[in-house]
Amino acid sequence: MGLNKEQIAQRIAKELQDGYYVNLGIGIPTLVANYIPEGVNVVLQSENGLLGMGPFPFEGEEDPDLINAGKQTITTLPGSVFFDSAMSFGMIRAGKVDLTVLGAMEVADNGDIANWKIPGKMVKGMGGAMDLVAAAKNIIVAMQHTNPKGESKLLHKCTLPLTGVKCIKKVVTDLGVFDITPDGFRCLEYAPGVTIDEIKAKTAGRLTIADDVKEIAL
Amino acid sequence: MNKVVANADEAIKDIESGMTLMLGGFGLCGIPENCIAALVRKGVNNLTCISNNAGVDDFGIGLLLQKKQVKKMISSYVGENAEFERQLLSGELEVELIPQGTLATRCMASGYGMPAVYLLAGVGTEVAEGKETRNFNGKDYLLEYAFDSDYAIVKAWKGDTMGNLVFKETARNFNPMMAMAGKITIAEVEELVPAGELDPNEIHTPGIYVRHIFQGSNYEKRIEQRTVRKRS
Numbered sequence: 001m002g003l004n005k006e007q008i009a010q011r012i013a014k015e016l017q018d019g020y021y022v023n024l025g026i027g028i029p030t031l032v033a034n035y036i037p038e039g040v041n042v043v044l045q046s047e048n049g050l051l052g053m054g055p056f057p058f059e060g061e062e063d064p065d066l067i068n069a070g071k072q073t074i075t076t077l078p079g080s081v082f083f084d085s086a087m088s089f090g091m092i093r094a095g096k097v098d099l100t101v102l103g104a105m106e107v108a109d110n111g112d113i114a115n116w117k118i119p120g121k122m123v124k125g126m127g128g129a130m131d132l133v134a135a136a137k138n139i140i141v142a143m144q145h146t147n148p149k150g151e152s153k154l155l156h157k158c159t160l161p162l163t164g165v166k167c168i169k170k171v172v173t174d175l176g177v178f179d180i181t182p183d184g185f186r187c188l189e190y191a192p193g194v195t196i197d198e199i200k201a202k203t204a205g206r207l208t209i210a211d212d213v214k215e216i217a218l
Numbered sequence: 219m220n221k222v223v224a225n226a227d228e229a230i231k232d233i234e235s236g237m238t239l240m241l242g243g244f245g246l247c248g249i250p251e252n253c254i255a256a257l258v259r260k261g262v263n264n265l266t267c268i269s270n271n272a273g274v275d276d277f278g279i280g281l282l283l284q285k286k287q288v289k290k291m292i293s294s295y296v297g298e299n300a301e302f303e304r305q306l307l308s309g310e311l312e313v314e315l316i317p318q319g320t321l322a323t324r325c326m327a328s329g330y331g332m333p334a335v336y337l338l339a340g341v342g343t344e345v346a347e348g349k350e351t352r353n354f355n356g357k358d359y360l361l362e363y364a365f366d367s368d369y370a371i372v373k374a375w376k377g378d379t380m381g382n383l384v385f386k387e388t389a390r391n392f393n394p395m396m397a398m399a400g401k402i403t404i405a406e407v408e409e410l411v412p413a414g415e416l417d418p419n420e421i422h423t424p425g426i427y428v429r430h431i432f433q434g435s436n437y438e439k440r441i442e443q444r445t446v447r448k449r450s
Binding site: 046047048049050055056057058059061062063064065066067068069070071072073074076082083084085086088089090092093112123124125126127128129130131134135161162163164165 | 294
């Protein structure tokens with residue numbers, strides 16, 4: 001039970017506010033763009049050099065010079081603008097991007113994140129993730145609560161090489177919604193069909209449950 | 219002043235084995251296809267390549283990797299390339315992975331004549347190991363040095379005989395700051411026009427940064443992830 005990937009994206013989309021500039025990472029975060037609430041206008045930033053990322057092109061209209069940071073063909077929207085990579089990370093570094101959503105392999109209860117390297121296996125690189133987590137004011141992690149072996153990805157301390165330290169504010173998993181607080185993960189919402197006991201059993205890091213904890217509404 | 223050369227082979231003729239090259243592009247978007255092919259033909263090796271990615275197995279920098287012409291890659295993301303992985307794991311290839319914004323900014327610093335910059339990315343991670351740090355306003359930053367390269371090779375959409383460049387869409391990416399950063403910069407363009415034909419208001423890279431320019435040919439512009447939506 002718990003949320004599927006689309007539903008995790010749908011829940012994160014409810015965090016979007018009108019006027020936000022948002023950077024969506026690869027994977028579940030990309031799906032957030034499909035659930036932007038009615039009446040909320042956000043501008044999507046793609047760190048390879050675009051503000052105002054539009055949907056995928058219609059078949060036959062793909063443009064090889066127009067891609068997103070996941071190297072997917074995309075389109076522009078009215079008001080879109082292109083820029084170079086230095087300016088792109090300049091605006092990220094200067095705190096102009098309001099919200100960053102990205103995936104993770106591990107998150108620690110102090111806000112540390114690991115998502116770029118598994119020692120001894122293939123190392124693909126960090127891409128823009130280290131720059132984004134170091135600079136963004138507001139970072140939400142979208143991920144599964146446990147890894148394929150069933151082990152918690154919400155830890156007291158990350159075991160993998162870090163991408164950033166004390167930077168994550170919120171985690172949305174298939175099991176629930178969690179803020180990072182001085183006391184560790186704080187469960188604010190649980191997924192339909194998921195019990196607090198299950199969340200406790202599958203969270204290795206420090207965990208508290210909000211007094212007004214409630215079921216996730218999509 | 220004569221910046222125009224006939225083709226990629228002429229543009230890269232002085233590039234030698236062991237040199238450090240910057241190569242523009244993000245993924246396969248905006249890469250200098252003609253010059254990469256010419257470097258494969260020339261057979262120079264022991265190259266150090268500064269480029270955001272390393273191409274795919276049979277395209278982009280992947281073509282140089284196939285011929286074992288690259289000694290070291292300095293990149294932010296090198297997935298999607300099995301030959302790269304093989305050479306890395308066997309120790310034939312050195313790789314230095316650095317955050318993408320740091321990569322872009324170290325190029326920028328070079329083009330702006332700044333020896334180093336302080337950046338936040340990677341603080342508290344293995345990227346910070348061995349780097350000088352300094353605290354500004356309560357936060358630690360890493361000292362990151364400008365890149366030193368022998369050549370920068372970039373791809374633009376349009377260029378003129380003065381070396382002025384205009385980029386197209388997201389094919390701009392790393393090209394402008396690499397163009398500024400190279401000790402010698404080579405620009406290949408899809409369309410080369412006489413000076414005066416580009417609107418000076420709309421030029422992205424001033425020709426002062428460009429030593430050699432030529433009109434490329436047979437651009438393949440391969441798409442890495444073809445994503446489309448259905449017409450409703």
